[in-house]
Amino acid sequence: MFTMETGRRRRFLTIAAGVVAVVGLVIGLVVFKPWLLFVDVRVDEKLPIVATSTEQAEPSPSAPSTVPFTPAATSAAPAGPVQLAAGTLISHEHATTGTVRIIQQPDGRRFLTLENLDTSNGPDVHVWLSAAHVVEGTAGWYTAGSADHYDLGLIKGNQGNQVYEVPADVDLSKYKSVDLWCVQFSVSFGAAELAA
Template sequence: MWKRLLANPLSWLLAVVVAAGLAFGGYWFQPWKLFTDDVVDEALPQVQTAATGTPAPDPAAPGTDSPGSTASGSAPASPSPAGNQLLASGEFVTHEHETSGTAEVVQLADGRRQLVFRDFATSNGPDLRVWLSDQPVLDGRDGWFVFDDGQWAELDRLKGNRGDQVYEIPADVDLTSLTSVSIWCKRFSVSFGAAELAA
């Protein structure tokens, strides 16, 4: 076989071009990610609502069936006024790939802000980023390509396509104008899924 290739330079050149094309296509599209998951399980901040100062209910905690209820009839604990505050939240909607979970903007007691994903799930893919954007979240194909049309801030690469995760929001990011989050495939300029962040 090699003798035939060496005897015919055109065949050899064609073989090199095909091999290079396959290598580039594999790198660019990363098709194996369709069959793998990157699972993240980070500790999420406890939050209380900004309006009332009351802790957000934790369904797993005993004695939280209704507001103010406690175990053994004891008085409810007073939340710290300097605790973490839930500033905005929204549910993910599906764009190019099925996406679900909740996105939250949390201000920590020390003043730092974080974007929190709870029960998050989407498809794996190449070059996925977490973007805050000023674009509205539109259902269906209309929402796939809008997030690079206006202002946006890239927080980080997506840590994993499944699980709870936290992203730091830089102090200079204006959350009054950037009111949505997109899982943005930077390589193909398309949103996998997005959430509107409402107070």
């Protein structure tokens, strides 16, 4: 028999279920940020141009020099940036393409570049130097998370060209790959094995 008390209880339960559904939806939107999958952030930073040869400063025998010749002037130091390592990004949880390079400037500063990057936008994706080797397929989605890594920071965008400075105290010999790691969900979007 339907009573006024039963009607109130049903109304209360309906309102409570609606409130729980709305709160669950808001929490889901805050945590998963699904709109990021439909928004691209393009970054086009200037990439360092790698030196193709070394230049030596030697006096020309036909032209007199006003600066005295010194052995330091003939050093084979590169005239520009030098590539230390490079790799090609492969897809892990999200389709990812592009090239990764580690470049050293003549002054000793080192930079990691992401070139022609194209991946999904996502929450909390970081650029990691990782001690793990890159593993293709779903087996590689989590390998970087269980290895030593150095976090270069939040990814600047999911498309384009980006440059990240590698601090002087980072020992690059420890790191075998670059990983685009989603910290929030502990999964790799994509990774590149580094080769000299």
